[in-house]
Amino acid sequence: MSTARKLLIFGGTVLAAVGMLYGLHYAIFVEHQTLDRMGGSLASAFVHAAERRPEDSQLALIAYRESKYDYVRQVDVHSHWIGLAMLMIVLGVVFDEVALGERARFAIALAMLVGAIVFPLGVILQTARMALQTAQLGSALAIAGSALVIVALGATAVGFMRGDAK
Amino acid sequence: MTAGTPATFSAMGESRLLVFGGIALIAAGMLFGDIFAVFVLHQNGRQTGQALLTAAQAVAAQNSLAVNAVFAHIGNLLEDRGTKVDAHVHMIDAGYLALLLALLQPYVALSASSKKFLAKLFLTGGLLLPMGIFLIHYVGMTYSPFPVIGWASILADSAGALLIIVLLAEGWGFWNYLRDRRAHPLEPDLSKDRTWERRALLAGGTVLILLGFIYGAWYAGLNLYEHENREMVILKDLLDPPTGAGGLDASVNAYGMLQAEKAVQIAAHSHIIEFGLLAILLSFVQPYVFLSERWKRIWVRVLLAGSVILPIFVLLELKLGLLAGGIADAGGVMVIVALVGMLVGVVRYTGSLDAEVRKA
Numbered sequence: 001m002s003t004a005r006k007l008l009i010f011g012g013t014v015l016a017a018v019g020m021l022y023g024l025h026y027a028i029f030v031e032h033q034t035l036d037r038m039g040g041s042l043a044s045a046f047v048h049a050a051e052r053r054p055e056d057s058q059l060a061l062i063a064y065r066e067s068k069y070d071y072v073r074q075v076d077v078h079s080h081w082i083g084l085a086m087l088m089i090v091l092g093v094v095f096d097e098v099a100l101g102e103r104a105r106f107a108i109a110l111a112m113l114v115g116a117i118v119f120p121l122g123v124i125l126q127t128a129r130m131a132l133q134t135a136q137l138g139s140a141l142a143i144a145g146s147a148l149v150i151v152a153l154g155a156t157a158v159g160f161m162r163g164d165a166k
Numbered sequence: 167m168t169a170g171t172p173a174t175f176s177a178m179g180e181s182r183l184l185v186f187g188g189i190a191l192i193a194a195g196m197l198f199g200d201i202f203a204v205f206v207l208h209q210n211g212r213q214t215g216q217a218l219l220t221a222a223q224a225v226a227a228q229n230s231l232a233v234n235a236v237f238a239h240i241g242n243l244l245e246d247r248g249t250k251v252d253a254h255v256h257m258i259d260a261g262y263l264a265l266l267l268a269l270l271q272p273y274v275a276l277s278a279s280s281k282k283f284l285a286k287l288f289l290t291g292g293l294l295l296p297m298g299i300f301l302i303h304y305v306g307m308t309y310s311p312f313p314v315i316g317w318a319s320i321l322a323d324s325a326g327a328l329l330i331i332v333l334l335a336e337g338w339g340f341w342n343y344l345r346d347r348r349a350h351p352l353e354p355d356l357s358k359d360r361t362w363e364r365r366a367l368l369a370g371g372t373v374l375i376l377l378g379f380i381y382g383a384w385y386a387g388l389n390l391y392e393h394e395n396r397e398m399v400i401l402k403d404l405l406d407p408p409t410g411a412g413g414l415d416a417s418v419n420a421y422g423m424l425q426a427e428k429a430v431q432i433a434a435h436s437h438i439i440e441f442g443l444l445a446i447l448l449s450f451v452q453p454y455v456f457l458s459e460r461w462k463r464i465w466v467r468v469l470l471a472g473s474v475i476l477p478i479f480v481l482l483e484l485k486l487g488l489l490a491g492g493i494a495d496a497g498g499v500m501v502i503v504a505l506v507g508m509l510v511g512v513v514r515y516t517g518s519l520d521a522e523v524r525k526a
Contacts, residue, residue: 006344010340013333013336014337021330024330028323032314033314039241039244047230050225050227051228068394079255089269090269090447094449094450143387150379153375156372
């Protein structure tokens with residue numbers, strides 16, 4: 001088995017397990033509480049508005065926005081990690097049919113692995129309640145990671161279309 | 167058929183269990199998704215919009231009790247929708263993982279009985295996880311010993327844990343294979359060929375995934391934050407109703423349109439990628455589809471056509487309305503029919519294989 005295939009299959013399996021563990025942890029310890037907070041703060045915004053307490057209503061709306069911002073991204077992290085891991089394993093099985101040199105295949109596999117780790121990691125950093133720089137770093141990592149995955153996938157598609165591989 | 171195929175695909179062996187179980191889970195998950203899209207999704211969206219309008223009217227009437235009652239109803243509607251979407255997604259993903267594990271079995275250095283046991287555990291978890299998620303809305307907190315997690319959630323979380331345990335065990339088996347530095351698989355690899363069907367599914371699947379990724383990046387860059395900001399503006403309008411034309415009704419409509427816009431864009435992104443992955447996975451199963459070349463090609467074309475039609479017409483739903491929705495659902499049905507057609511081919515293959523073994 002080539003190094004590129006090992007990298008994709010083993011990296012993908014570990015990443016799928018990490019994504020599932022992250023999802024399990026999130027489902028047990030975070031999700032229900034976040035959903036309660038999200039629904040509760042939106043309901044509070046409306047109740048306070050009905051009671052003519054505009055400032056409280058505004059604060060509740062901000063709390064809703066922040067909870068939803070986190071929720072959307074945390075669920076995305078879970079699903080993208082597992083999705084990318086599955087893609088890596090699938091490509092790993094068939095990677096010998098990519099009609100490119102061994103070094104190019106290794107570079108594509110490495111780019112796929114790094115992108116698949118870094119892209120969701122960047123999304124997590126976007127939700128961290130820390131310095132603005134952390135969120136910006138998160139965005140930069142997410143963009144770089146997704147670009148790496150797209151480039152690697154494009155190269156793989158070209159490799160498949162080039163004809164018979166060794 | 168290769169010489170090693172029977173050993174790899176033996177009766178009730180782990181590979182056969184995972185291929186059958188995987189395709190069945192994917193087909194069942196897709197059928198559930200199509201039924202959900204036709205009978206639940208739009209009705210649920212309309213009810214949510216109506217409830218939001220009632221809440222805004224209660225705000226204008228300064229009736230906070232009514233607001234609370236409406237939000238309890240909205241929460242119920244969102245849970246109903248969310249758990250059904252999750253059941254659909256998790257059942258299909260468990261099917262994909264089952265197919266993947268089937269491909270990896272020749273490289274998992276564990277005993278045959280352990281591999282078969284793990285395959286059964288995985289399929290059990292893959293079935294119980296979506297069932298548990300589906301039941302969350304109906305079981306609720308009945309007899310639950312916990313403050314926020316009900317029995318259906320416990321079932322779903324336990325099934326999820328089961329999947330993780332199996333995956334880690336398979337990873338351990340693969341690690342053993344790599345550590346022993348073996349040059350060849352432990353048992354014959356699943357058959358590989360360069361037929362038209364296999365190449366069409368491989369290339370078509372990769373292109374579908376690439377298109378889905380590019381669309382996803384475009385959505386995240388241009389629409390995600392704009393949608394989040396627009397939602398806040400609309401909610402502020404609902405809480406402090408505009409006095410101009412339309413008033414509350416216009417804000418509720420704008421909110422409904424925003425939710426629909428988000429839903430179709432995310433659905434198009436996720437479905438095109440999932441179908442791409444499915445096409446690649448099915449390319450590996452082609453040597454085991456015991457049908458004539460003509461029928462094999464027909465199912466490949468139907469699958470790829472449905473995989474393109476569904477996401478495109480989901481996106482067009484906002485412009486063309488129910489017509490596009492109907493065509494998208496038909497695309498989903500095409501994928502299901504092609505999947506079942508291939509499953510029938512695999513059943514015929516295993517039947518002929520078992521008959522040969524019995525004769526020998």
